[in-house]
Amino acid sequence: MSNPKKEIPGPVTAQPSRRRFLRNSGLLLGAATAASTKAALGQGAAATSPPAIPDSMKAPGTPIGGARLYGSPSPFEKKIVRNVSSAQTYSASQVTRTPIQELDGIITPSGLFYERHHAGVPDIDPATHRLMLHGLVRTPLLFTVEDLRRFPSVSRIHFLECSGNPVYRKPYGKTASDLVGLVSCGEWTGVALKTLLDEAGLQSSGKWIVAEGADGAAMTRSIPIEKCLDDALVVYSQNGERLRPEQGYPLRLFLPGFEGNMSVKWLRRLKVVEEPVHSREETAKYTDPMPDGKSRQFTFYMEAKSIITRPSGGQRIASPGFVEISGIAWSGHGMIARVDVSVDGGKTWSQAALQEPVLSKSLTRFRLPWQWQGQAAVIQSRATDETGYVQPTFPELLAVRGENAFYHNNAVQPWRIAENGEVTNANN
Amino acid sequence: MRTIDAACTRTLLAGLIAFAGAWAVQTEAQTKYHLGRAATPAEVAAWNIDVAPDGKNLPAGSGTVARGREVYDAQCAACHGAKGEGGVGDRLSGGRGTLGTPKPVFTVGSYWPYATTLFDYIRRAMPLNAPQSLSNQDVYAVSGYVLFLNDLLPPGATVNAEILTSLKMPNRDGFIPDPRPDVKTTGCTKDCR
Numbered sequence: 001m002s003n004p005k006k007e008i009p010g011p012v013t014a015q016p017s018r019r020r021f022l023r024n025s026g027l028l029l030g031a032a033t034a035a036s037t038k039a040a041l042g043q044g045a046a047a048t049s050p051p052a053i054p055d056s057m058k059a060p061g062t063p064i065g066g067a068r069l070y071g072s073p074s075p076f077e078k079k080i081v082r083n084v085s086s087a088q089t090y091s092a093s094q095v096t097r098t099p100i101q102e103l104d105g106i107i108t109p110s111g112l113f114y115e116r117h118h119a120g121v122p123d124i125d126p127a128t129h130r131l132m133l134h135g136l137v138r139t140p141l142l143f144t145v146e147d148l149r150r151f152p153s154v155s156r157i158h159f160l161e162c163s164g165n166p167v168y169r170k171p172y173g174k175t176a177s178d179l180v181g182l183v184s185c186g187e188w189t190g191v192a193l194k195t196l197l198d199e200a201g202l203q204s205s206g207k208w209i210v211a212e213g214a215d216g217a218a219m220t221r222s223i224p225i226e227k228c229l230d231d232a233l234v235v236y237s238q239n240g241e242r243l244r245p246e247q248g249y250p251l252r253l254f255l256p257g258f259e260g261n262m263s264v265k266w267l268r269r270l271k272v273v274e275e276p277v278h279s280r281e282e283t284a285k286y287t288d289p290m291p292d293g294k295s296r297q298f299t300f301y302m303e304a305k306s307i308i309t310r311p312s313g314g315q316r317i318a319s320p321g322f323v324e325i326s327g328i329a330w331s332g333h334g335m336i337a338r339v340d341v342s343v344d345g346g347k348t349w350s351q352a353a354l355q356e357p358v359l360s361k362s363l364t365r366f367r368l369p370w371q372w373q374g375q376a377a378v379i380q381s382r383a384t385d386e387t388g389y390v391q392p393t394f395p396e397l398l399a400v401r402g403e404n405a406f407y408h409n410n411a412v413q414p415w416r417i418a419e420n421g422e423v424t425n426a427n428n
Numbered sequence: 429m430r431t432i433d434a435a436c437t438r439t440l441l442a443g444l445i446a447f448a449g450a451w452a453v454q455t456e457a458q459t460k461y462h463l464g465r466a467a468t469p470a471e472v473a474a475w476n477i478d479v480a481p482d483g484k485n486l487p488a489g490s491g492t493v494a495r496g497r498e499v500y501d502a503q504c505a506a507c508h509g510a511k512g513e514g515g516v517g518d519r520l521s522g523g524r525g526t527l528g529t530p531k532p533v534f535t536v537g538s539y540w541p542y543a544t545t546l547f548d549y550i551r552r553a554m555p556l557n558a559p560q561s562l563s564n565q566d567v568y569a570v571s572g573y574v575l576f577l578n579d580l581l582p583p584g585a586t587v588n589a590e591i592l593t594s595l596k597m598p599n600r601d602g603f604i605p606d607p608r609p610d611v612k613t614t615g616c617t618k619d620c621r
Contacts, residue, residue: 132472142471220552283542298605301608348619
């Protein structure tokens with residue numbers, strides 16, 4: 001255990017590895033109040049390995065109740081938190097990233113969902129919150145949250161991704177979270193927006209819906225009516241419980257596969273109109289400057305993308321031998337059809353196994369078994385979605401869009417593995 | 429027989445009516461749930477603040493660039509700079525002609541396609557510490573001052589709905605629809621590169 005080369009992959013950049021954390025945790029957490037927890041944390045590896053009987057088996061554990069009535073992760077996992085790049089004092093541009101390299105499967109725990117707020121997180125009482133649906137409808141309607149919960153409900157698993165994930169210019173991030181941590185995936189429950197439009201009586205002249213949030217930014221985006229009548233949801237629950245405040249409590253719009261900013265949080269108003277409103281967030285921001293000086297506008301879809309999360313930047317392969325390469329893939333256009341992985345810098349590619357369920361507009365977990373011989377290597381993954389679209393390399397993306405582009409970077413992410421097992425961003 | 433026929437007809441009719449009633453309820457249930465209530469015109473008017481480029485939803489009133497300078501200096505300059513040069517907040521002025529160069533500068537004057545968006549955004553979201561606190565007149569005024577900082581209005585201008593709707597911003601024609609998928613790759617698996 002004392003040899004750092006024996007450490008398993010898993011630590012985030014600039015943080016002690018999980019194994020080192022486990023070794024030192026008796027000191028770090030000595031003030032833990034529960035007696036049994038203290039006893040368990042105080043054990044060294046020698047005391048818990050055979051032939052010793054672990055102390056955790058020699059006394060009852062912590063009883064139910066108290067602060068545990070809403071559960072939280074083990075104290076050993078307290079370093080697994082959202083990734084904040086630096087002090088963010090300007091509340092119009094606050095962001096935290098999901099530590100994707102620390103997670104398994106496809107569901108992001110609600111407390112680790114990425115955040116992007118334009119005026120902080122409002123504190124909204126659901127009893128007083130209202131959703132107004134008006135504009136080109138026969139009857140403008142006002143709903144309480146309880147009204148909306150009485151409509152037929154829908155639950156679906158979808159990813160949510162910020163369109164600036166990552167940016168195109170250096171400096172490039174070090175870890176998977178630094179680079180692509182503005183993606184998360186959860187189960188969303190709410191009412192289909194189409195149901196509400198039927199209730200209000202959509203007029204045929206309505207071609208767009210302006211959605212507005214009840215936060216200090218009064219976040220405003222225009223959404224084409226086709227999306228509103230397709231799979232758009234007005235959501236009140238995430239991963240089985242009510243939305244977290246950071247995710248729009250008590251109501252948010254959810255547009256599967258579209259850039260995250262459009263899934264307006266703290267939703268308070270939907271106005272059916274003939275033309276988009278051209279709000280600040282769809283003109284000055286969330287538009288894509290091209291090399292010729294023109295900018296793309298209304299670039300909604302998040303195209304197919306993937307990233308290897310283990311082993312990935314900031315981690316270290318403990319020793320030569322078996323390594324399971326694992327990562328996530330997703331597409332705003334539907335299901336992931338295949339993921340290919342290269343371990344030789346892109347010369348040859350092998351098809352990875354996709355973990356069921358493979359769902360439309362959801363994260364999909366892929367895996368590829370690998371025997372690492374201790375050589376320097378560059379590993380990367382490449383997603384193909386059900387439309388046949390193939391994830392491009394970063395040079396291919398830059399050749400078309402240039403460095404002035406800011407959003408919708410879905411390039412292949414290569415990781416460099418050194419002979420000592422250290423993993424770094426091969427683009428740096 | 430006649431009596432029996434009449435009885436049968438009555439039963440049949442009753443059945444038909446009951447069936448039709450059930451059918452109506454079911455059809456109704458598929459399209460209408462009668463949840464929520466109608467929003468009154470006053471309620472809609474109070475919340476209906478978005479302003480599109482047609483300017484139809486702009487409020488009555490006006491503001492001068494001179495008044496806008498006072499509002500800007502008190503409420504905006506701390507974040508956006510004395511002349512809109514930026515700070516912790518976005519840069520608001522200058523940058524014309526930089527789009528498409530290696531160092532593009534995105535400002536109201538260089539990038540925003542519509543002046544109506546300025547009114548819409550300032551009213552709903554600015555100043556950051558007290559959004560929706562400015563009067564409509566002051567929103568007109570400070571919108572006008574930001575346009576003045578970009579040499580798009582003279583210092584003596586008075587701004588109203590007509591001015592914001594008719595002013596053609598320098599980058600009005602700078603936006604194009606989404607052409608994606610725009611980056612083609614082969615999906616090569618052997619002997620690549």
